[in-house]
Amino acid sequence: MAKAAQPTVAAFLKGLPADRRKEVAAVRSAILEHLPPGYDEAVRGTMIVYEVPLALYPDTPNGHPFWFAALAAPRSYLTLHLMPVYGSPKLMTRLRQGFAAAGKRLDIGKACIHYRKADDLALDVIGEIVAALPPERWVELVRAARSRGR
Numbered sequence: 707m708a709k710a711a712q713p714t715v716a717a718f719l720k721g722l723p724a725d726r727r728k729e730v731a732a733v734r735s736a737i738l739e740h741l742p743p744g745y746d747e748a749v750r751g752t753m754i755v756y757e758v759p760l761a762l763y764p765d766t767p768n769g770h771p772f773w774f775a776a777l778a779a780p781r782s783y784l785t786l787h788l789m790p791v792y793g794s795p796k797l798m799t800r801l802r803q804g805f806a807a808a809g810k811r812l813d814i815g816k817a818c819i820h821y822r823k824a825d826d827l828a829l830d831v832i833g834e835i836v837a838a839l840p841p842e843r844w845v846e847l848v849r850a851a852r853s854r855g856r
Contacts, residue, residue, distance in 0.1 A: 712748065712749045712750065713749050714749065715734075715747060715748075715749055715754055717749075718749045718754060719731060719734075719754075722779050726779050726784065729784055729821075729822070729823050729824050730754070730777055730779055730784060732824035732829075733777060733784075733786055733821075733824050733827065733829070733832075734754060734777055736824075736829040736832060736833050736836075737756065737775060737777075737832070737833070737836055739833060740832075740833035740834070740836040740837040741756060741836055741837075742836075742837060742839070742840040742841065743840070744758075744759070744762065744840060744841035744842070745757060745758065745759075745774055745841055746758075746759050746771065748771075750770075750773075750776075752778055752779075752780075753776040753777060753778040753787070754776065754777040754778075755771075755773050755774075755775070755776040755777075756773070756774045756775040756776065756836075757771035757772060757773050757774060758771055758772045758773075758774060758841045758844060758845055759771060759841075762841055762842070762845060763841075763845045763848070767852075772844075772845070772848060773787070773789055774789055774790065774839070774841070774844055775787060775788050775789060775790075775836060776789075783820045783821065783822055784820070784821050784822065785818050785819065785820055785821075786818070786819040786821065786827070786832070787817055787818050787819075788801070788817055788819060788832065788835060788836075789817050790817075790835060790838075790839055790844065790847070791814075791817050791835065792816045792817035793847055793848075793851050794847065797835055797838070800831065800834070800835065801814075801828075801831060801832075801835060804828045804830070804831025804834070805827075805828045805831065807828075808828040808830075808831070810826060810827065810828045811826070812828075
């Protein structure tokens with residue numbers, strides 16, 4: 707049986723209720739504005755992801771492109787998955803300080819930021835973190851973490 711094609715980002719957004727679409731689109735715009743060249747934007751499952759193409763990093767553990775960031779819209783909240791902050795204490799500190807300076811509450815797990823509205827986020831700091839890691843540098847950090855057994 708043929709594998710079903712993933713929807714486009716436009717189709718993903720269109721499938722969201724208007725209020726949630728507006729909020730996800732605002733965060734997506736902030737990411738795209740700062741995203742270094744070389745990452746791909748795609749829909750994977752129930753998320754918009756920003757990933758390193760396999761041509762740049764083919765030796766991933768599962769054979770799939772390695773994610774850098776992702777946006778999701780579960781039922782009761784929205785999420786921004788910002789993977790670099792999980793592996794970088796420096797970036798996590800910058801994120802925490804940026805949210806505090808902006809007077810925003812940071813609701814985060816290991817790398818998953820929960821929000822209801824884009825205004826809940828310190829988008830300038832998120833943009834700064836996104837801009838800080840071109841794909842080649844992100845791959846270096848991932849490889850270093852993998853070699854340490856993370």
